[in-house]
Amino acid sequence: MDMNFEIAYPWVFFLLPLPILFYWLLPPLKKRRTALKGAFFFRSAEAMEVKPQESAWISRRNILQWLGLSISWLGILAAASNPKLVGQPDMKVKTSRSFLVVADISFSMDTRDWAGTDGKMYTRWEGVKQVLGDFIEKRKGDRLGLVFFGSNAYLQAPLTTDTEIINWLLSQAEVSMAGQMTAIGKAIGFSHELLQADSLDHKVMLLLTDGADSGGGISPLVVATAAAKDSVTIYTLGIGDPNAPSSDLDEATLKAIAEETGGQYFLAMDEQQLAQVYETLNALEPMEFEEEEYRPEQLLFIYPLAFSLISGLIITLIITLLKFIRR
Structure with missing residues (x-):
């Protein structure tokens, strides 16, 4: 049977730049981290004539993390677009x-x-x-x-x-x-x-x-x-x-x-x-x-979804292994 590839919801791919938009518009997530407290911090700052200011340490993602997030997001969108193989219509x-x-x-x-x-x-x-x-x-x-x-x-x-x-x-x-x-x-x-x-x-x-x-x-x-x-x-x-x-x-x-x-x-x-x-x-x-017009269909959303999950898992394992080696 001849089957044609179709995407039910192609407009889903317009959501592709959505994470970048959130990255630009939303403020960074602040996390409290353990800090070294000094007993003479303010005296030292006064002696150095330096005024302490509130600040935050922003964690930077490496290229592997960005790659994993990009692949996962692309796979989720591909699955949400409902790709399928459609046969010739029958009555x-x-x-x-x-x-x-x-x-x-x-x-x-x-x-x-x-x-x-x-x-x-x-x-x-x-x-x-x-x-x-x-x-x-x-x-x-x-x-x-x-x-x-x-x-x-x-x-x-x-x-x-x-x-x-x-x-x-x-x-x-x-x-x-x-x-x-x-x-x-x-x-x-x-x-x-x-x-x-x-x-x-x-x-x-x-x-x-x-x-x-x-x-x-x-x-x-x-x-x-x-x-x-x-x-x-x-x-x-x-x-x-x-x-x-x-x-x-x-x-x-x-x-x-x-x-x-x-x-x-x-x-x-x-x-x-x-x-x-x-x-x-x-x-x-x-x-x-x-x-009634009946068109045989074979849904394919499981493949991009599985690719997204597996690739994300593999990249996470690679990042964890690299951190372990550096230690």
Whole structure:
């Protein structure tokens, strides 16, 4: 990665002559030192006709001391200016929506009447998994979650931006893992509770099923109305041919759920139709995500600060050693 050198606060170096200014303007620091007292000092001064005056002895610094102070001050200023290496700006995706996929894996999803684009016949769940995986992979701007339902609803993947783990969990799911019934009401109610706990305002639910609600005391329309009050949009997707003798797809209920929450109902009878449904859904719910400019930075202030401390320590040791040698 290409990195450029930058100084965040270059104006700090205008403080470089500050110690000299203090040296000129402030008076010298006076220190009391041990003095030899004479009993006849004033008599001697009178005899010599000399008038005693108050005075002070000013300690002079040698060149090593001045060098050490200068290097330390320069290092402190260099550290305070916050030097750093800055990389090229990248765009950081900020998620703005929660998208919960609620998939039916009841026993009926094992029906082998799903026509693939390769001309082969698959079970409904096999076809849904393949196309749903591609759809999930494209929703990189959303926080995605995965709920499977049959007789009951179960959380398979919590809301996350990691589409790879969601696709892996999707690939591991099999029909009847959640029971053989189709509890649509329970699935919507359970999913609504998950979205209620989420902090994002924009919440979308995609409900896939090939059957009718099996009851269980929870009406799909009642829980859909409650979800609509919390600004949850539900898109419903019917799987399979509703006119087939073995089909019990309740299109009327799915349409009512979508209408109640401001969503839309889709019907997919084969792989090609399902892919078109997902394209339409991408247009209805475009990936609205915010972008933040992120620039990788490596702070360098520690280096001039360490140089200042180490050089000051070395010069202090040299001065102490020279004094010791002179003695």
